[in-house]
Amino acid sequence: MLFECPECGTKNTTDNPPQPNKTYRCGKCGAVITFLQASNAPSEVTRSAVVSETNATSVERTTRGEGSRVSPKVTVFPFESGHYRAQWASSFLAILVIIGVISVWFDYLRIQLVNRVINTGFYTMAELYASDDRQATIWGIYLAVFVITGILFLMWIHRANRNLPSLGNTNLKYSPGWAVGWFFVPIFLLWKPYQVIMEIWKASDPTTDINDSTAWQKSPASSLVSSWWFLLLASTVIGNIVSRLALRAETLIEILTASWWGFVIDAIDIPVVILTMLIVRSIDIRQEKRGNALNLLKL
Numbered sequence: 001m002l003f004e005c006p007e008c009g010t011k012n013t014t015d016n017p018p019q020p021n022k023t024y025r026c027g028k029c030g031a032v033i034t035f036l037q038a039s040n041a042p043s044e045v046t047r048s049a050v051v052s053e054t055n056a057t058s059v060e061r062t063t064r065g066e067g068s069r070v071s072p073k074v075t076v077f078p079f080e081s082g083h084y085r086a087q088w089a090s091s092f093l094a095i096l097v098i099i100g101v102i103s104v105w106f107d108y109l110r111i112q113l114v115n116r117v118i119n120t121g122f123y124t125m126a127e128l129y130a131s132d133d134r135q136a137t138i139w140g141i142y143l144a145v146f147v148i149t150g151i152l153f154l155m156w157i158h159r160a161n162r163n164l165p166s167l168g169n170t171n172l173k174y175s176p177g178w179a180v181g182w183f184f185v186p187i188f189l190l191w192k193p194y195q196v197i198m199e200i201w202k203a204s205d206p207t208t209d210i211n212d213s214t215a216w217q218k219s220p221a222s223s224l225v226s227s228w229w230f231l232l233l234a235s236t237v238i239g240n241i242v243s244r245l246a247l248r249a250e251t252l253i254e255i256l257t258a259s260w261w262g263f264v265i266d267a268i269d270i271p272v273v274i275l276t277m278l279i280v281r282s283i284d285i286r287q288e289k290r291g292n293a294l295n296l297l298k299l
Contacts, residue, residue, distance in 0.1 A: 005033060009170075009171060012024065078166050079163050079287075079291045080159065080162075080163065081287075081288065081291070082156055082160050082163065082284060083288060085155055086156055086280050086283075088152050088156075089152040089153045089156045090280050090281055092145060093149055093153075093273050093274075093276055093277040093280070094277065095145055095149075096142070096145055096146065097270055097273050097274060097277075099141060099142050099145060100266060100270040100273060101270065102138055103139075103142060103266045104263060104266045104267055106134045106135060107259060107262050107266055109131065110262075111256065111259045111260060113127060113128075114255055115256065117252060118252050118253070153276070153280070154180045154183065157179050157196070157200070158176045159176075160204070160283055160284075160287060161179035161196070161199075163204075163287055163291075164199075164200065164203045164204070167203065167204065167287065167290050167291065167294065168210050168211075168290075168294060169213055169214075169216050170213040171213070171217065172199065173195070173199060174195070174199055178196075182196055190233070194225070194226075197228075198221060198222065198225050200283055201219075201222045201279075201282075201283055201286070202216050202217070202219040202220075202221065202222075203219075204283050204287045204290060205286060205290070206290040206293060207219075210290070210293055210294060222279075222282075224275065224278060224282065225279060228272065228275035228276060228279060231268060231271060231272045231275065234268060235265060235268045235269055235272050238264060238268065239265050241261060242261040242262050242264075242265050245257060245258040245261055246258045
């Protein structure tokens with residue numbers, strides 16, 4: 001049988017008719033649905049506001065169908081501030097900015113060295129070793145911090161996305177799991193993560209009507225998110241070019257060209273990281289404001 005998730009509208013299937021007081025899980029958004037015994041009397045389809053909290057771990061919303069014997073009750077996670085996760089992600093993003101600036105400076109020194117070798121032919125082995133060591137060290141540090149930052153960033157995305165239903169939003173396209181998962185799916189990662197972040201941005205808008213659960217869809221898109229994604233894609237494309245040039249570089253001219261491209265990619269990465277940090281902080285502020293507004297309504 002088919003039953004519709006009251007939270008995201010997805011139609012789910014069961015082998016047997018839904019049983020009262022038995023829990024089911026939506027295959028798309030992951031909401032826990034419990035069917036309650038309901039009256040047979042016809043009634044218009046209605047959705048209640050947040051009516052209660054159970055064990056401080058979930059919020060219940062009920063939906064009654066006309067003439068139905070059972071009505072689904074969807075469990076929504078309560079709002080949990082993502083502020084600390086946002087702070088940790090922002091802190092490591094700031095570290096990446098500092099490392100990026102140092103990397104750009106090391107790229108410049110390498111370009112200067114290669115230019116001198118081309119123009120004068122003068123160099124020492126100590127200079128070459130020092131240049132290689134600088135590049136290897138800064139790359140190793142950057143990679144380690146990047147991995148930690150990526151984990152913190154995805155943890156923040158999961159929390160920010162999971163908060164959207166508790167902030168009064170419905171008709172959401174992405175579940176918390178897929179909000180993170182799309183970053184790892186080939187091809188789809190070219191646009192899905194952008195859509196995930198944009199949905200979080202719009203659904204976190206504190207200026208939309210908190211009594212209209214679909215008002216977030218009319219919230220304006222963010223030029224900040226669009227600019228971030230454009231630069232991120234440009235950085236990815238140029239990064240692939242740089243990697244291939246560096247692997248094939250044999251002559252001094254080819255090494256110089258690869259070094260210049262490395263300089264460009266490192267320079268682009270700095271605003272990408274800064275924009276990422278601004279997005280994290282902005283969405284965090286938007287969710288905190290909207291959460292406060294909903295708390296005031298509860299009072």
